[in-house]
Amino acid sequence: MSPVNDVLEQLARLVRARKRAVMATVVHVVGSAYRREGARLLVDENGSTWGSISGGCLESAVREAALAALAAGRPRLLHFDMSADDDLVWGLGLGCNGRIDVFLEPVAACGPQGPADGAEAGAPGYHETVLKARQEGRRLAVATVVAAAGGGGPPGKRLYVYEDRTEGTLGDDVLDHQAAEDARELLAGGESRSYLYRVDGERLSVIRDRAAVVARRDEAGQVQVFIETIAPPPRLFVFGAGHDVIPVTEMAAQAGFRVVVVDNRPAFATAERFPRAHRVVRAHPDELPHYVALDDDTYVLVMTHNFHHDAAVLRRIWGRAYRYLGILGPWGRTEKLLGVLREEGYPVDEHLERLYAPVGLDIGAEGPEEIAVAIVAELLAVRRGAGGGFLRFRRGPLHQSHRAG
Numbered sequence: 001m002s003p004v005n006d007v008l009e010q011l012a013r014l015v016r017a018r019k020r021a022v023m024a025t026v027v028h029v030v031g032s033a034y035r036r037e038g039a040r041l042l043v044d045e046n047g048s049t050w051g052s053i054s055g056g057c058l059e060s061a062v063r064e065a066a067l068a069a070l071a072a073g074r075p076r077l078l079h080f081d082m083s084a085d086d087d088l089v090w091g092l093g094l095g096c097n098g099r100i101d102v103f104l105e106p107v108a109a110c111g112p113q114g115p116a117d118g119a120e121a122g123a124p125g126y127h128e129t130v131l132k133a134r135q136e137g138r139r140l141a142v143a144t145v146v147a148a149a150g151g152g153g154p155p156g157k158r159l160y161v162y163e164d165r166t167e168g169t170l171g172d173d174v175l176d177h178q179a180a181e182d183a184r185e186l187l188a189g190g191e192s193r194s195y196l197y198r199v200d201g202e203r204l205s206v207i208r209d210r211a212a213v214v215a216r217r218d219e220a221g222q223v224q225v226f227i228e229t230i231a232p233p234p235r236l237f238v239f240g241a242g243h244d245v246i247p248v249t250e251m252a253a254q255a256g257f258r259v260v261v262v263d264n265r266p267a268f269a270t271a272e273r274f275p276r277a278h279r280v281v282r283a284h285p286d287e288l289p290h291y292v293a294l295d296d297d298t299y300v301l302v303m304t305h306n307f308h309h310d311a312a313v314l315r316r317i318w319g320r321a322y323r324y325l326g327i328l329g330p331w332g333r334t335e336k337l338l339g340v341l342r343e344e345g346y347p348v349d350e351h352l353e354r355l356y357a358p359v360g361l362d363i364g365a366e367g368p369e370e371i372a373v374a375i376v377a378e379l380l381a382v383r384r385g386a387g388g389g390f391l392r393f394r395r396g397p398l399h400q401s402h403r404a405g
Contacts, residue, residue, distance in 0.1 A: 005134065005233070005256070007040045007051040008127045011107065015125065020045040022066035023105045023126075026053050027077075027146050027226035028194040030210045031098030037192040038228050045070060053102060057082075062102055069104040075155040077147045077224070078102040099214055101194065103146040103226065105156055129160060130230050137232040139163055141183035145170055146194065147217060147224040161187070170225065174204050182206070183227045192228040199223070233258040234383060237292055239313045240303035240328075241268035241280070247372035248301065249274050255376055257299065262292065285312035292317070299324040299379055301359065307333070311340050319351045324382050326359035326375065334358070361388045 007023075014021045024041040035053055042050040043066040053062060058080060069076045080100045107125070126142065133140040141161040148155060159176055160167040161183035169176055175197055182195060196207035198221045207213055207222075217224050236252050238245055241263035249259050253276035262281045263269040269282040281291045294300070300322050302310050310327065317325070318341060327334045334357040342348050360374030361381065381388035 005131070007042045008131055010050045011042055011127045012131065014042075014044055015107065015127070020070055021107050022070050023107055024053060024062050024066055025103045025105070025226070025228075026100060027103045027144075028101035028210070028213060028224075029098055030214055037194070037226070041066075043067065043070075054100075058100070058102070062104070066104050070106050073106055075106065075146075076104045077155070078104060101146070101214075101224075103144070103155075126158065133162075133230055134232050139187055139232065140230040141187040141227055142230060143170060143179045143183050143225050143227045145223060146226050149218060149220055149222050159183070163187070170223075172199050174202060175199050175223065175225075178204050178206060179225055179227065182208075183229075186227050187229045190229055190231060192226070194224055194226045197223045197225060231297075234297050234299060234323075235260060236299045236301065236379065237262060237294075238301045238303060239263070239285075239309075240301075240305060241265065241273065242303065242305055244328075244368040244371060245303055246273065247369045248303070248375055250276050251372050251376040252379065253277070255380060257379065260292075262288070263304070285309055285316055288313065288316040294320050294322045296321050296323055298322045299326075299382075301326045301328070301375065303328045307337070311337055314341060315344070315346070318346050318348070322354065324379065325355050326378070327355070327357040328359050329357070331358055356382070 011021060011023060021042055021044040024043065026035055026037050026039040029037055035055075039053045040051045041053045041059060041062055043063050047063065047067060049059065049063055052059060061080075062078065065076065065078055078101065080102065082098055082100070107127075130140065130142065139162070143159040143161060145155050145157045154171070157170050158168045159170050159179055161180050163184070166176070166180050170179055178197065179195075186192065193208075193210070194213055196213050196217055198205045198219075200221070207216060213224065216222060233256055236257040236259045238248060238252075238259060239262050241261050245261060249261060252259050258278045259274075259276065260279045260281060261269065261274050261277045262283055264282060264284040266282060269280050271277070271280050274280050283291050294317065298321065300317060302313050302325070304310050304313065305328070314337060327337070334355075338348050356378060359378065360371060361378045363370070363374050363377070365371045365374040378388060380386075
């Protein structure tokens, strides 16, 4: 489960227990920061916290501000400027060099204290809507008013933008229309960020440049809207249920993948061996079409340790819709597997760009746990569109705009 999902699950538990809380969300970043837009910290009425919004440098300040916002019962937008090296203010330094906006949103339990998230009575709250979309595998963008200097609705108003419809409102029809268009554009790229809107009758202006949002957000009439993209967790099918698959499953689940383990051996393919797996399927490779549905956001690992089983799996999935196919073992073994497919008429050379073999990043890994680190790191590199090299050679921004969930 992803960290954001963990926070939302905990928020759902607090709401059911009728406990008050504040959801702190990073809604805008200019420059370098440890976490990006969409990172969350949940603070309950007792001061307990879940999640994170930085490397530890902002959590204490945000926790105190969150408790004050909870007492006041009003949302609040915090601004942190870490672009200047001022140790008198920031102590020993933060390891960041950016400007960060954090939106604090008190969340009341459904019941006598009122509906959650400022929603209309009887309407599902933000956490319910997002969790449902993720569970159903639906893509969703959520536009939230986080600051308004006149125009638009009050902070906390939301517009939910699906691929085929919208729900809710930001408080103005013209604003809703434009925000929905921007949300779908961001949804296509898997990006989350804040925009500034200014509505004057039927006319609307938009500021999308990150630095300009910071410079002009206090101008009269500007409405800062955070548009967050919610994608279903990527699926990872692991074929094989040997001992070395256990740490892969654990780490991949922690990294946000929905892991499905597939093996035909009753003693190995059990839920007890893979508690972090979303599902454990006991099936022979010939039965895979009945149990495995692939799409262009599916990741596949072949780790059966059996040449004939590996070949059988590849016969069933080769060339189908998947984003990543990793095969455990040295290249010579994979070359023999591909040779078998070629002899049988499979279009091997047409799909080699999605093949990762030997699987994993080259970190000199030894043993199941280290190999799992190398494999999951490669999965994340592919997912983020990153090269997987040493950051010591990077002189530009550490965080680029990548397709993500």
